[in-house]
Amino acid sequence: MAEFITVAKVAEVPPGTRIVVAYRRDDVALFNVDGRYYAFEDRCSHEDVPLSDGFIDGGELECTAHGARFDLNTGKATAPPAFGPVRRYEVRVEGDEIQISR
Numbered sequence: 001m002a003e004f005i006t007v008a009k010v011a012e013v014p015p016g017t018r019i020v021v022a023y024r025r026d027d028v029a030l031f032n033v034d035g036r037y038y039a040f041e042d043r044c045s046h047e048d049v050p051l052s053d054g055f056i057d058g059g060e061l062e063c064t065a066h067g068a069r070f071d072l073n074t075g076k077a078t079a080p081p082a083f084g085p086v087r088r089y090e091v092r093v094e095g096d097e098i099q100i101s102r
C-alpha cells in the first residue's frame with residue numbers, strides 16, 4: 001500500500017504557485033493548479049532540468065529548457081524533445097497538510 005508523507009501545509013501552496021518539496025531522497029515539484037495539486041519528480045525526462053520552473057498550460061506542464069510537455073494527470077510526454085514520462089506522485093490533502101505518495 002502506498003505510503004503518504006506530509007510535504008507541505010496547504011497555506012504554503014496557494015493556487016497558481018508551486019514549491020519544491022522532499023519526498024524521501026527525491027526533489028518533487030508540487031503545483032497548485034486552480035485548487036488541484038500535482039506532484040512530479042523535479043527533473044525533466046529530457047535533460048534533467050528542474051520542472052518546478054515550468055509553465056502550466058492547458059492541462060500540461062511545459063519544461064522551460066526546450067519546450068517538452070507532460071500531461072498533468074499522467075506524467076506522459078506529450079511534446080518532444082522528451083519522449084519518456086516524468087515520475088508522478090499521488091497527492092492528497094489531510095486537514096491542512098498536503099501529502100504525497102509514489
Ligand code: FES
Nearest residue numbers: 044046047063066
Ligand atoms: S530539459 Fe526539459 S525539454 Fe529539455
